Amino acid sequence: MKKIYITLLSATLILGSCDSVRNANNTQKGGAIGATGGAVIGGVIGNNVGDGDNSVLGAIIGGVVGGAAGAYIGNRMDKEAKRIENEIPGAEVERVGEGISIVFDEKSGIYFDTNKSNINAESAQTLDKLVDIFKEYEKTKIIIDGHTDNVGAEEYNLTLSKKRATSVTDYLRSHGIDAGRLTTDWHGESQPKYDNSTPEGRSKNRRVEIGIVANEELIQEAEQKTN
Numbered sequence: 001m002k003k004i005y006i007t008l009l010s011a012t013l014i015l016g017s018c019d020s021v022r023n024a025n026n027t028q029k030g031g032a033i034g035a036t037g038g039a040v041i042g043g044v045i046g047n048n049v050g051d052g053d054n055s056v057l058g059a060i061i062g063g064v065v066g067g068a069a070g071a072y073i074g075n076r077m078d079k080e081a082k083r084i085e086n087e088i089p090g091a092e093v094e095r096v097g098e099g100i101s102i103v104f105d106e107k108s109g110i111y112f113d114t115n116k117s118n119i120n121a122e123s124a125q126t127l128d129k130l131v132d133i134f135k136e137y138e139k140t141k142i143i144i145d146g147h148t149d150n151v152g153a154e155e156y157n158l159t160l161s162k163k164r165a166t167s168v169t170d171y172l173r174s175h176g177i178d179a180g181r182l183t184t185d186w187h188g189e190s191q192p193k194y195d196n197s198t199p200e201g202r203s204k205n206r207r208v209e210i211g212i213v214a215n216e217e218l219i220q221e222a223e224q225k226t227n
Helices: 007-019 029-037 040-050 056-064 068-086 123-134 154-172 201-207 216-225
Strands: 091-097 099-104 141-148 182-186 208-214
Touching: 029 091, 056 091, 056 099, 056 141, 068 091, 068 099, 068 123, 068 208, 068 216, 123 154, 141 154, 154 182, 154 208, 208 216
Parallel strands: 141 182
Antiparallel strands: 091 099, 099 208, 141 208
């Protein structure tokens, strides 16, 4: 596992900010990172989450604006997150800083059959709901991350996670989401969130994560409205 070395000051800022921004559900927390040195924190976290690879959390925190503009963006993200929670109750939705992190595992909306990467009927229903929400909140960028458990060869799992993440991206694009809003990444078995030694943990690790962040248009709007 990659070791992270940070100064005492940075460590203090990160600890304070993570407590402030994880599970945020109000406008003020959208600007929390900016108030405590967001650029430094975003850079450290963005570079060190996920064994050196970018991740949904790293992308969200790394792109923080902060301050009043961040609070403005946070207000928009609060509304979108609530909409996703209402439309897709099985999804794990977190407001993080100025963005949204969504995790779908085999029991919460986007499901892939064993060793398969095609979008099945159940997953399509969930993605259709997301498409409608993404079209309503169009001033955002969307990051799609694919993950697997550790069963099978590492190289195979990396390829499988790529195929699954790409399938989600292709589905969104084919249903009217601008390709310029979409970023696709994949990590295979390298970023487990749960214990791979148990069937339940492996099931949860076979997941797709989606990150939602402000695009340049929304950032400029936020800065104009709050200056």
